[in-house]
């Protein structure tokens with residue numbers, strides 16, 4: 001009797017562990033989703049957003065856009081001295097964007113994504129003997145759906 005109960009408990013316990021194991025990846029997904037920003041579609045059919053550029057990050061750093069509709073992203077520098085740039089060059093994206101964002105200035109890039117996927121947006125500025133801005137964390141995601 002006691003052994004049987006122990007067996008039931010053990011079964012239930014492993015069941016709970018399995019449930020937690022299954023829920024974990026889902027909860028991580030939900031935890032990450034507030035960081036992803038859906039770029040709103042304006043009445044004129046253009047998906048527009050402003051991204052702040054700081055040392056060393058893009059805010060927001062995860063943008064979600066729809067394929068087949070034009071996108072206009074304005075990168076606004078918050079820095080006083082440090083220049084940054086904006087690069088999207090993952091060959092899978094079929095995008096080739098590389099532009100400068102001088103300190104205290106804004107840059108608007110326009111493109112129409114056609115290939116769904118998640119692609120890096122990054123800054124490759126680098127001083128000799130120091131890590132690149134990308135290596136310091138200045139990298140975001142352009143997610144095309």
Ligand SMILES: [Cu+2]
Pocket residue numbers: 056083084085123124125133134138
């Ligand atoms: Cu930079």
